[in-house]
Amino acid sequence: MSAETTNGKPEGCALVTGGSRGIGAAVARALAEDGWHVAINYRSDSDGAEEVAKEIADAGGTTTLIAGDVRDSESLNKAFTALEGEHGRVLVLVNNAGMRDDGLSPQLGDDAWDRVVDTNLSAAFRTTRRALGPMLRARYGRIVNMASIVGPRANAGQANYAASKAGLIGMTRTVAVEVARRNVTVNAVAPGLVDTKFTEDVNGDALGEIPARRAGTPEEVAACVRFLASPEASYVTGTTLTVDGGLSA
């Protein structure tokens, strides 16, 4: 049974984790522009999430706000079920929630390691697992994982972050081949330096290393997600789209 379509877009909704600010907020806005009802998950920034919801509403879109830590799989599962009841299957999932907790490896504590890997990688897996069943049933799904150029590339002080993002890319590839024949695609986007609160403490000298000589914008990353989440990207799966101003070229 295929998902019913309206103007080529299947009936269902989108979920963006970590959608209250930065790249996640830009992704939520972009998916809403494409006509999706967008569920915006956020951990603590309710003001930010409400602001994004208001912007989307002003532009004629609709949202559902879901407060909660992505590491809490039980509450996320409940949110999924509630969302499915009201807005249909989650057919677009953007695993964007992420964190950093930097330190050189000799001094990187277990807590910093665990929190970063749990949030960036394990929670993305659990959310993906929860989303896949209904996507398989719908014979349609788009999963986009927010990776990073840190992972494929080294960045001193980010062993935990790099491991989580490299893991996310490996997970992306593997899940993609498992579900490809059900028209469910799984891809990753790997941003370089993007101008958000997340990177505000990054040394400005880093810009000199970027061929584009500037940081990217959340909207430039969101445009990549928007493509991978679109019906048109149906033959793109298991790949990682790098958006870094040429840094890793």
Add this chain to the structure above:
Amino acid sequence: MTTKAETGNVEKVIFDGLAEVGAEPDDISREAEFESLDVDSLDLVELAQIVEEEFGVRLEGDDLKGLTTVGQVIDLVVKKAG
């Protein structure tokens, strides 16, 4: 809302589900083996999703391991629901 899992309706849902994932309807029976129906592991995952949506019974990865016939899955769903 889920349906009560009794042998008769579980059998119907699973037979219909197998047809939906591509098994030849005429070949589906309690005795049929998944291999002969050309039902693979991803098809079984989808069948588990159908069962969960219909009866609220969750089949974990280990539950399906070692089950080779349609009847074994029907019996497992009825047992787990009970």
